[in-house]
Amino acid sequence: DVKVTQSSRYLVKRTGEKVFLECVQDMDHENMFWYRQDPGLGLRLIYFSYDVKMKEKGDIPEGYSVSREKKERFSLILESASTNQTSMYLCASSQFSGIGSNEQFFGPGTRLTVL
Amino acid sequence: GENVEQHPSTLSVQEGDSAVIKCTYSDSASNYFPWYKQELGKGPQLIIDIRSNVGEKKDQRIAVTLNKTAKHFSLHITETQPEDSAVYFCARQGYTGRRALTFGSGTRLQVQP
Numbered sequence: 671d672v673k674v675t676q677s678s679r680y681l682v683k684r685t686g687e688k689v690f691l692e693c694v695q696d697m698d699h700e701n702m703f704w705y706r707q708d709p710g711l712g713l714r715l716i717y718f719s720y721d722v723k724m725k726e727k728g729d730i731p732e733g734y735s736v737s738r739e740k741k742e743r744f745s746l747i748l749e750s751a752s753t754n755q756t757s758m759y760l761c762a763s764s765q766f767s768g769i770g771s772n773e774q775f776f777g778p779g780t781r782l783t784v785l
Numbered sequence: 786g787e788n789v790e791q792h793p794s795t796l797s798v799q800e801g802d803s804a805v806i807k808c809t810y811s812d813s814a815s816n817y818f819p820w821y822k823q824e825l826g827k828g829p830q831l832i833i834d835i836r837s838n839v840g841e842k843k844d845q846r847i848a849v850t851l852n853k854t855a856k857h858f859s860l861h862i863t864e865t866q867p868e869d870s871a872v873y874f875c876a877r878q879g880y881t882g883r884r885a886l887t888f889g890s891g892t893r894l895q896v897q898p
Contacts, residue, residue: 674828701884710794712874713829720884727807728885760828766884773819774827774886 673697674777676761678747682783689748691780693761701766702744704728704736707758711777719744751784758782787812787848791889798865799897806892808875809857817878818851818858819886824871831871833860865896 677692695702701720705713705728715728717736725736733755737745744763748755758781761772791808798804808818819834835842835849835858842849846865851858862869872893876886 703885705888710890712791713850713888715887717886718885726885773831773834774829776821776830778828780825 672753673761674761674775676759676777676780678780679778680781680783682785683751684785685750685752687748687784689751689784691748691759691761691782693746693763694776695744695761695763695775696742697763697765697775698741699765699775700741700761701764702738703762703764704734704744704746705760705762706730707760707779708726713760714734716746728738738775751782753784756782756784787815787877787879787887789875789877789889791892793892794890795871795893795895797895797897800865800867802865803837804862804865804869804894804896806860806873806875806894808858808859808877809879810891811856812877812879812888813856814879815856815877818849819876819878820847820849820860821874821876821888822871823874823891829874862894865894866896867896868893870894870896 674695680759703718704716719725735747761777764772764774786815816837821829822832823829875889
């Protein structure tokens with residue numbers, strides 16, 4: 671059974687802290703994604719990666735960075751957490767076929783609260 | 786650009802009725818249109834998808850229709866059941882540009898028993 675796991679379901683941090691959100695997939699997928707989910711705004715893409723050490727900015731990359739040192743792991747980093755980064759963070763992975771798209775598999779999400 | 790608009794934001798139906806959710810997109814290069822279902826406490830999961838060379842696709846009680854000329858696509862759920870209650874997201878992806886989906890804002894469907 672395919673699986674995307676995220677390191678925490680709930681996280682509470684203080685303003686200014688450095689925050690690491692970890693995501694691991696066991697499907698040998700090339701592509702990995704980080705989204706944030708806010709009510710009424712859907713899923714907004716923060717960053718994605720289509721290969722080890724490769725990354726591309728999504729729609730809302732400001733205040734975030736990412737790291738992909740191994741194929742199965744994609745980390746989202748909040749360099750200095752702020753209250754407006756309180757949100758649900760979702761990680762996903764997919765096997766890109768090159769002919770349009772492929773299914774994205776999502777983790778259960780991390781609900782981050784920044785105080 | 787690559788935006789997707791989704792309506793309605795909430796939808797309440799009686800069990801057994803049909804539910805329809807609509808999305809519109811603006812990028813003519815869009816060629817893939819998936820729908821995801823998110824149950825409480827879980828990540829979204831693909832339920833059906835359609836490519837631009839097809840006008841309609843069915844899978845049991847769910848169907849998706851695509852109108853490329855008008856740039857809109859819809860999810861149809863027939864004979865709704867309480868377990869259909871969830872948040873539904875439409876999305877699009879193009880054959881040019883980035884390898885990532887652009888999602889709509891979501892529809893919360895409530896099926897009343």
